[in-house]
Amino acid sequence: MLHGVEGAATILSVRSAAKNDADQEFWVRVQLADRHGYETRVRQRVHAADREWMQPGDVVCCRVDPGDHDRVALYPPAPEETSRTGVAKILADGRRARATVLAATAVAADYSGRDDPVLRLDLELHAWDEPGPWRVRVVQPVPLSAMELVDLGRHLEVAFFTVDRGESVVVDWAASREA
Template structure:
């Protein structure tokens, strides 16, 4: 029995405005509270974010992953604090709770450090160690066909750091600035930040430094 079927006896109620790729409308406070307590736990990779026009809050374009289920993309409208917004930039992975009766109804949140499997991209680049990455493959994952967000690619990279004894490979799903599309060809070199030798959870590409060296 999957998480969806196990929790199918309830459904968060609230206004829905999303259809055909449009952002799902913000949930009422009561619905968000219920969802935080009873929704199916997952993670969401932030693919794009921008302020709502003339209204409080932001539109988030995220790729949602739930254990045992196929990942999917959705745009939602949600208000978050300025502190949380700092950790919800493109490429960051945050927590989410999903309505089992409607996978496009979800609430995003920044998990506590102890339960988060990913470090914020900004923090990696400001506080992390440095390495050089060689592009092994670059595969498109998603793109905003309205032309307002950067394309999202799956990058397989081989990293080399002066203070590590051997190279290691990582896989990232990350937005790539349009100006950097030519920098992710097979064999291209990128500058990255990292905290640990892992599969990519603590790795971020420094696009500014990579373009300067290119």
């Protein structure tokens, strides 16, 4: 935690790692400023109060050992910076675009059927005020009622703040169902 490189991690799946409920095993996608994102497994003890903010689809802070990128420590961001707030803010204040589904891959391999499945979506976005389309990859929970919307070639409504690789892109499932 003291010497690690700061980054962000998207939680893909989580489960209890041992008989002690505080020990958790996470499958995460880590994004560091100096390299491409990668997926890894993290086992660590998590306080009960923090578990609510460390669920599939949430983006948390992390520290990565510069000598071993698979040594990762996860911790939730400050409450005002959580991904849920970010998602709500992007949906409320973000610009709108139309996305075409290029690929959809389940990333929560231990999905138990109790929560929405978490998918990695490769999308091509078109916004009326951008000169051309761009491609993004987002990882987020997909409501079970919207699973048919992620078929290849289908169109989704999305909100975004800026043209990037997907960091500020959120699928608007309600608007996509209506379209």
